[in-house]
Amino acid sequence: MSDLIHISIGAAGATALLGYAVVFFALVLLLGVVSLMGLFTAPKKPAEKAVGGIPAPERSAPVLVTENLAPLAPGTAGEVKLYDTDPRTAAMLMAIVADELQTPLNELRFISIREIKEEDQ
Amino acid sequence: MNITGVLLKLASQSGFAAFFLTEGGWKNLIMIAIAFVLLYLGIVKKFEPLLLCGIAFGCLLSNLSYFIGMGENAMYHPELWTEFLDAASPYYHSYGHILSNAGLLDFFYIGVKAGIYPSLIFLGVGAMTDFGPLLANPKSLLLGAAAQLGxxxxxxxxxxxxxxxxxxxxxxxxxxxxxxxxxxxxxxxxPHLLGPIAIAAYSYMALIPLIQPPIMKAMTTEKMRQVKMVQAREVTKTEKILFPVVVATFVILLLPSTAPLIGCLMLGNLFRECGVTDRLSDTAQNALMNIVTIFLATSVGATMVAQNFLSWDTIKIIFLGLVAFGISTAGGLLGGIVMYKTSGGRINPLIGSAGVSAVPMAARVSQDVGRKYNKNNYLLMHAMGPNVAGVIGSAVAAGFLLAVFGG
Incomplete structure (x- = not known):
């Protein structure tokens, strides 16, 4: 115990190396476990389909499923879900975001727009 | 009634007299000035104000009320805790002795000494943390490990x-x-180093936006900083519920000394994610977190009595703390650079610096630096993965050090 209190420089170096290795070992082990868990519980990738010649959305994006899927306008990325927001306000918000980012609107992808009420905060 | 005698007695018992009549009383004046500076940094500069205000005021209270030889009105008694830790003392590990002689801040400090407040803070942190970004990209754990280099x-x-x-x-x-x-x-x-270590830790955490960017720029090329990362995959509710259970099981079995921190962190996270304990999650995130923060900050500040704090060791600790922060940032960035190379340039190495924990400040710094070089780049959610991995990594590092040196 006294050796550890008045630790030598060599022992301190060895402890530091061992400690860093233990941290890596623990987190690599955790990486393995989490990855394994992901294999069983991660969502299945949706089948990609082209609708009306328009490429399907990115894999990671949520897919909006409707009964009668109308062909989308060229350049669009899909439909945006609106919660407690009227289309006019949504259009203005999307335009403001596009202007702020200096990126054409058809290169942006809006998934949903929701009005945050005071009690939600 | 001898009015003059009463006035003289009041004067001799006052703190003003104690500054000049007690041994080392003038040092309390320096500590009071330090408390004022910390209050200024917390209130005006907004450096970790929730903690720094409490720490500064705890420091102020203990240095206003404790003078050597005049401890009867003190709110914090360092000598009680010295006896508590001295194996040769009859009061070694005697909470009874503490309770019968304690000032208000001594009572608060019992929660620190017993390791209760840090664990409860971890419960709140767990309830506030979304581990989704880490689950979406588990390799972030490697960055959380790399950033423990410091x-x-x-x-x-x-x-x-x-x-x-x-x-x-x-x-x-x-x-x-x-x-x-x-x-x-x-x-x-x-425990005798608690004051300077807490001050160094919280001050440097507040200074992360100043400490990290120069290191990030020095270690990465402009091309690396401009890398846009692809959107991470969705994480299911099942994964989020299983995660705290799995982490607690594996990490605590591997390093039992991490149990109080990892156990509370993951319990708080389970409250958040399981969907049936919303009230508990809300309490852990808000009321409990706030109450514990008050007790923790004031009692840590109270340990900054002049006799303990004003020494060369404090200056060395402040210096070493800065070195530790800088090297941890560099370690995380090195990990990020390795991942950038091995992924064929798909991972932005700037997210590596977020592995130093300090949630969410370090992730925000990655986002800000990344956007400076590519204004359409949004690294925040990618950086949150290493950021929360850093919380686990630092708890594992602490568990290792406690296992080695804890006796």
Missing amino acids: VFIAFFGAVLLGFTGPEAASIGIIGGADGPTAIFLTTKLA
């Missing part, structure tokens, strides 16, 4: 500067950039 380099540096092993371990953990973990480990290994 912990062990600072530990080694502290030994070189003459600190004992337990003291050096407590100083090194500043590099984990996690206040509760630093406090937890220091109260176990080197």
